[in-house]
Structures are given as structure tokens and as C-alpha cells.
Amino acid sequence: MIRRVFLLIFITQLIFGCAKHDVKNKQFYRAIANQDTAYLSIIRLENKFYGQYEIRYNGKAFIDSGDVTGIIKKDTLRGTFHFKPYGGGEWRRKPIIFLEENGKLLLGKGFVHSFLKIAYFDETVPFDFSKPDFVFDEITE
Template sequence: MALFAILLVLTVFGCNKQKEFKRKYSFYRAINTNDTAYLSISVTKPFFVGNYEIRYENSGKDSGEIRGKISGDTLLGLFNCITYGGNNKIVPIALLKKGNKLLLGKGLEMNYMNIHYFSKEEPIVYTNPEFVFEKINKSEKKK
């Protein structure tokens, strides 16, 4: 009987203790003329997830989730956002890690049966990027 009670207690307490997975995020900000972009990324190699927001000078913002795969110093994924016009939009995103900075890449965007990706025929270009993200503290986010 005592053995049964011990097993019951261990089972109840063992099953109730679920390890809570908490993501650790890194925060970035990029400014291009009058537009500002914010990026928060959590990395669980070889994948990343996070949030991305672009605030345009006087015309609203695009904001949503990003997720994708990390290959070396490159983060390739999708940006699923709601545009400032209220439409849902999915676009490929490419970021190149250079030290503590992330460079937003440009490439030929393709769409096949609602699957969005960069063309393999054209390289993704990181020279003269629209946004260069610099690491910031969480407290500096969205000031």
C-alpha cells in the first residue's frame, strides 16, 4: 500500500511539472530616412522566429511575424504581415548577419501556389540594403 501511495504521488507531481519553454529574443532597429523598422528574433538553431514591424513616415506600418531557417550567417524565411492597408501579405525575407548587425537582402520574389520564396536563379543582394538593423536593448524598442 505504501509503495502504491509513493508511486501515485510521484506520478501526480511528475506529470504536472511541464518544463516551460521560454524564448530569448534579440532586438534590432533600423532607420532609413524617415522609415523605421523593428525586429525581434528568437533563435533555436537552425530556425528563427520573431516579429517585424516597418513604420513608414506618415502612412502607417506593416507588422507581423517572421520565421525561417538559418544557414551559416544567413537567415532566410517568410514575413507574414498585415499591411497598413489592412491586407494580409506574405513575402520572403533574407537577413545577413555581419557582427552585431543584420542586413536586409533584396532578391527576385517568386510565388508558386501561394508558396513565397526567392528565386534560385537570381542571387540575393545585400549591398546597399534598405535596412541595416543594429542591436538594441528591449527598453529602446519602439520609442
């Protein structure tokens, strides 16, 4: 019972703490590759970011949609994408990385390992931004 009360207090503080951040800092991005379109909206707070990420495959028929959170180091945004896959099933979490270059965000690739169903990037293998699946342009809401 006491744990539930503390959990409720923690969640309430988290919600109201996030709500007082200025939503004017929210940035909206869109990327189109073949028939796939991805939307990203993020809020940057110091060296962290959080937001929403959605990938619409094959002209809107199938959608991966969820939350992104992570850290910012110089021109790199690195975090996780927690999403429900378009085919249904369980929620998944996978690592993501973006390189900010010339006002665009390039979705990078890295070598992914998994441990106890938790996916993460291999630190010994360099990230590749040379042929990104998506190049995000900032858009207005």
C-alpha cells in the first residue's frame, strides 16, 4: 500500500514536472524514404531529449509508433525507441541514434546486441550515418 502511494506521488511529480517545461522548445521533423514516412517530435532539455516517433510504412498502411528518450552529446542524439510494432504484439524497445547535420537529423545505424530482451548498441563498432534510412527535415506543426 505504501509503495503504491509513493509510486503515485512519483508519477504525479513526473507528469507535472514535465508539464512545466516550455513546449515552445518542441521540434517537429519529417522524413520520407520511398513509400515510408517518419515523424519525430522532440523536446530538448539541456543534454537530454524526449518525444514521439512514428514510422508509417508503405503509404500509411502500417505504423510503428511510440516514445523516444535519450541523451544529447554535441551533434548526436542517442536513445531508445519504445514502440508498438505495426503487426501488433508486445511493446518493443530498440536503440536509436541521430546525427544533427546542416539543420537535419540523420538516422544512424549501429551494431545491435541484445541481453535479456534489451537491445543496445555495441560500443566497439562505429556508427554509420553515410546511408541513413531517414533524413529528417524540421517542419512547423
